[in-house]
Amino acid sequence: MTAAASRPPGTTGVAPRPDARFLRALRGGSVDATPVWFMRQAGRALPEYRAVRERATLLEITRDPALCAEVTLQPVRRLGVDAAILFADITTPLAGMGVAFDIVEGRGPVIEHPVRTADDVAGLRAFEPETAVAPLLEAISIIRRESPVPLIGFAGAPFTLACYLVEGGPSRDFGRTKALMHAEPATWGRLLDRLVDTTIAYLRAQAAAGVEAVQVFDSWVGALSPLDYERRLWPHMRRLFEGIADLGVPSIHFGVGTAGILGLQASAGGDAIGLDWRISLSQGRQIVGDRAVQGNLDPTLLLGPWDAVEEAARWILEQNDRRPGHVFNLGHGVLPGTDPDHLRRLVDLVHDHGASR
Numbered sequence: 001m002t003a004a005a006s007r008p009p010g011t012t013g014v015a016p017r018p019d020a021r022f023l024r025a026l027r028g029g030s031v032d033a034t035p036v037w038f039m040r041q042a043g044r045a046l047p048e049y050r051a052v053r054e055r056a057t058l059l060e061i062t063r064d065p066a067l068c069a070e071v072t073l074q075p076v077r078r079l080g081v082d083a084a085i086l087f088a089d090i091t092t093p094l095a096g097m098g099v100a101f102d103i104v105e106g107r108g109p110v111i112e113h114p115v116r117t118a119d120d121v122a123g124l125r126a127f128e129p130e131t132a133v134a135p136l137l138e139a140i141s142i143i144r145r146e147s148p149v150p151l152i153g154f155a156g157a158p159f160t161l162a163c164y165l166v167e168g169g170p171s172r173d174f175g176r177t178k179a180l181m182h183a184e185p186a187t188w189g190r191l192l193d194r195l196v197d198t199t200i201a202y203l204r205a206q207a208a209a210g211v212e213a214v215q216v217f218d219s220w221v222g223a224l225s226p227l228d229y230e231r232r233l234w235p236h237m238r239r240l241f242e243g244i245a246d247l248g249v250p251s252i253h254f255g256v257g258t259a260g261i262l263g264l265q266a267s268a269g270g271d272a273i274g275l276d277w278r279i280s281l282s283q284g285r286q287i288v289g290d291r292a293v294q295g296n297l298d299p300t301l302l303l304g305p306w307d308a309v310e311e312a313a314r315w316i317l318e319q320n321d322r323r324p325g326h327v328f329n330l331g332h333g334v335l336p337g338t339d340p341d342h343l344r345r346l347v348d349l350v351h352d353h354g355a356s357r
């Protein structure tokens with residue numbers, strides 16, 4: 001174990017900043033202006049990221065602490081967002097479980113040997129963050145020294161990771177994953193157990209290295225019925241959030257297409273709940289109750305004229321009605337082809353809207 005990983009959170013030698021508006025909002029406190037950041041804010045939308053990608057692949061960036069820190073901070077400098085998110089991919093920890101994969105341009109992660117049988121699951125290695133992701137943990141301490149805003153660590157949620165592992169790559173209906181869930185519940189349970197163990201260890205190591213909040217990305221969970229979520233996933237998500245509850249860093253629980261399972265998701269855990277654009281912010285708040293929310297502008301609007309972005313952003317802020325506990329974000333990640341100037345203007349619009357109650 002490295003020194004950084006064995007330290008408790010908050011003792012990385014960098015002063016904690018609980019008063020940052022992003023962290024205050026996650027805890028439900030009042031803010032001088034609504035904090036805003038964007039999922040996938042580092043990446044193809046930024047010319048300075050594309051310049052780095054000319055000389056290094058995504059996997060190479062995540063194995064080079066200085067370069068990883070640089071790419072993480074690019075959107076903070078250009079856009080004026082209230083949080084940085086560690087540059088990595090949700091598939092990053094899978095290498096430490098012995099899973100070989102590649103990230104294919106324009107397509108996403110592709111797994112060399114999909115995990116589909118009891119033997120495949122038994123063959124997964126236990127994830128040890130200090131050996132598997134040492135450069136990323138080092139990048140965290142560089143970013144903590146250099147970033148003017150809080151750093152978010154993250155992990156893919158077990159269901160979304162299972163979708164990649166079982167399908168072997170992107171999928172439309174996750175048919176193989178759901179077939180495994182129902183045809184071999186014991187194998188499914190063991191796979192999810194392993195992924196929950198990995199996610200807890202990964203997020204704990206990131207917190208020990210200095211991240212100030214964590215987000216769990218359950219991007220594909222909207223494919224599940226409420227019945228399947230409750231029976232086949234909820235207990236695993238509950239165990240995940242219990243496993244990070246003592247870290248002292250707030251957590252964001254995010255999913256896409258989740259309007260029908262939001263209450264279940266929220267009851268599994270998370271200090272803040274992510275909302276996509278298919279539900280209004282006020283309706284989302286009614287479902288998740290006394291909890292911070294994050295969201296929820298449709299990311300495709302940013303591919304069009306500014307007027308439409310402005311109208312939707314103002315509507316979201318009106319829906320929130322100056323209640324504390326709102327982090328402005330998109331309902332899903334920034335799309336390739338997004339104009340960075342729109343993102344910059346959106347940050348200013350949200351900040352100019354003013355304080356919460």
Ligand code: CP3
Nearest residue numbers: 039040041042043058086087088089090107108217219333
């Ligand atoms: O948010 C950030 O700026 C930090 C970095 C980050 C990446 N991936 C880098 C990346 C984060 C937080 C992710 C999360 C991620 N990755 C998710 C969850 C969020 C979501 O969008 O639902 C998912 C499902 C993935 C899987 C993934 N990785 C896909 C589907 C793709 C291809 C699509 C695309 O955006 O190109 C990737 C590749 C990827 N991950 C890129 C980046 C910057 C682009 C490819 C590259 O630069 O080579």
